[in-house]
Amino acid sequence: MSNTIQAYRGSVLHFNDDPAIAGDSYHWHEDGLLVVDGERVLAAGDYDALAATLPADAKLHDLRGKLILPGFIDTHIHYPQSDMIASPAPGLLPWLETYTFPTERKFQDPEHAGDVARFFLDELARSGTTTAMVYCTVHPESVDAFFTESSARNLRMIAGKVMMDRNAPDFLCDTAESGARDSEALIRRWHKQGRQLYALTPRFAPTSTEAQLELTGDLARAYPDTYIQSHVAENTDEIAWVKTLYPQARSYLDVYDRYGLLRERAMYGHCIYLDDADRARMADTGAAAALCPTSNLFLGSGLFDFPAADAARMRLSLATDVGGGTSFSMLRTMNEIYKVARMGGTYLPALRMFYLATLGGARSLCLEDSIGSFKPGNEADFVVLDPQCTPLLARRTDRCESLEELLFALALLGDDRAVAATYSAGRLLASSSGTAAH
Ligand SMILES: [Zn+2]
Numbered sequence: 200m201s202n203t204i205q206a207y208r209g210s211v212l213h214f215n216d217d218p219a220i221a222g223d224s225y226h227w228h229e230d231g232l233l234v235v236d237g238e239r240v241l242a243a244g245d246y247d248a249l250a251a252t253l254p255a256d257a258k259l260h261d262l263r264g265k266l267i268l269p270g271f272i273d274t275h276i277h278y279p280q281s282d283m284i285a286s287p288a289p290g291l292l293p294w295l296e297t298y299t300f301p302t303e304r305k306f307q308d309p310e311h312a313g314d315v316a317r318f319f320l321d322e323l324a325r326s327g328t329t330t331a332m333v334y335c336t337v338h339p340e341s342v343d344a345f346f347t348e349s350s351a352r353n354l355r356m357i358a359g360k361v362m363m364d365r366n367a368p369d370f371l372c373d374t375a376e377s378g379a380r381d382s383e384a385l386i387r388r389w390h391k392q393g394r395q396l397y398a399l400t401p402r403f404a405p406t407s408t409e410a411q412l413e414l415t416g417d418l419a420r421a422y423p424d425t426y427i428q429s430h431v432a433e434n435t436d437e438i439a440w441v442k443t444l445y446p447q448a449r450s451y452l453d454v455y456d457r458y459g460l461l462r463e464r465a466m467y468g469h470c471i472y473l474d475d476a477d478r479a480r481m482a483d484t485g486a487a488a489a490l491c492p493t494s495n496l497f498l499g500s501g502l503f504d505f506p507a508a509d510a511a512r513m514r515l516s517l518a519t520d521v522g523g524g525t526s527f528s529m530l531r532t533m534n535e536i537y538k539v540a541r542m543g544g545t546y547l548p549a550l551r552m553f554y555l556a557t558l559g560g561a562r563s564l565c566l567e568d569s570i571g572s573f574k575p576g577n578e579a580d581f582v583v584l585d586p587q588c589t590p591l592l593a594r595r596t597d598r599c600e601s602l603e604e605l606l607f608a609l610a611l612l613g614d615d616r617a618v619a620a621t622y623s624a625g626r627l628l629a630s631s632s633g634t635a636a637h
Pocket of ligand 1: 275276277430468520523
């Protein structure tokens, strides 16, 4: 990329705080300009104010009529499950046995893993997602394949090798020792290599022995700036199972706490059946929740409790959980989290949904100084949304009288068709005229 300044004129929106907490939480420039210097944001603001500051050789891209937002951040997704999204099964445990484990077995083959990683990253780009926190499989090859593709595209991605040493088919099990050894080698190979970040990834408490969680806790302490990801309190059968496996733990979340796996940069998927003591522990330790509504509804797991989470001041983010989730689109995911909140008696404004999908995700990952907003110096990851992309959206958004109405229509009616273009570190990744060459 040359050093030419790139300037994008359109309606610019980004957040500086959670709209549920702060009155002054976002920046909205209806005729706005996003100025990008190489891989980074130089400025974002009103077109009238910024246009005069552009150097003569700056390249101006006219995106008027469209919205420019920070790229979406999906904090919980399984790339190996791309090929089995929308597989029919009555609930989580039969779904794992019938579809997930046979699908993940194939990732011992690096060529297969590379092929799926390429498809997966293309699909994220088409959906406007620029950062994801990703589960690979138990095979270290699956992680190498993922990061090889992700670093070739210069994406800000977080991923890790699944660890599981019990209650799974032999062909998908590591051991406590091999899981820790392989994870440590992957940390050394990939963590902070360019924009890549490593996540220690015990799949969930039932598929790890105490020895495995203990060694994972050791690694989390030895490498404090790595990430941790797992699942917690997703459905009632699973919780009963955890109780029999870890009778000494106070709760499902407490299993992770006992092994030092609650801290900043730890992301827990679902968090549906936490109690108040768990929620306080999440907030105190800085661990974050990945809300996965399309998955929770698809598998019949349950409804996330917003009032209780907000009362505890938990860090919240939004996630697709493909392939338990039914869409790569964070807009579709907003549509479903809106309804989940309604079922719990809560009203979720669109501004907050867009916050959760951008800055909320970045804050949950302690990455707000790199991504999630257009703060000067941040990495230039952004998405361009087209409110005119379908006849229905065009008709509805033509009648919108406020930003909230416009965002709400995009969240409830939008999907990957609304993504006109996706940029990562200043480079075009995908556009509605086709995925960019890479
Ligand atoms: Zn998951």
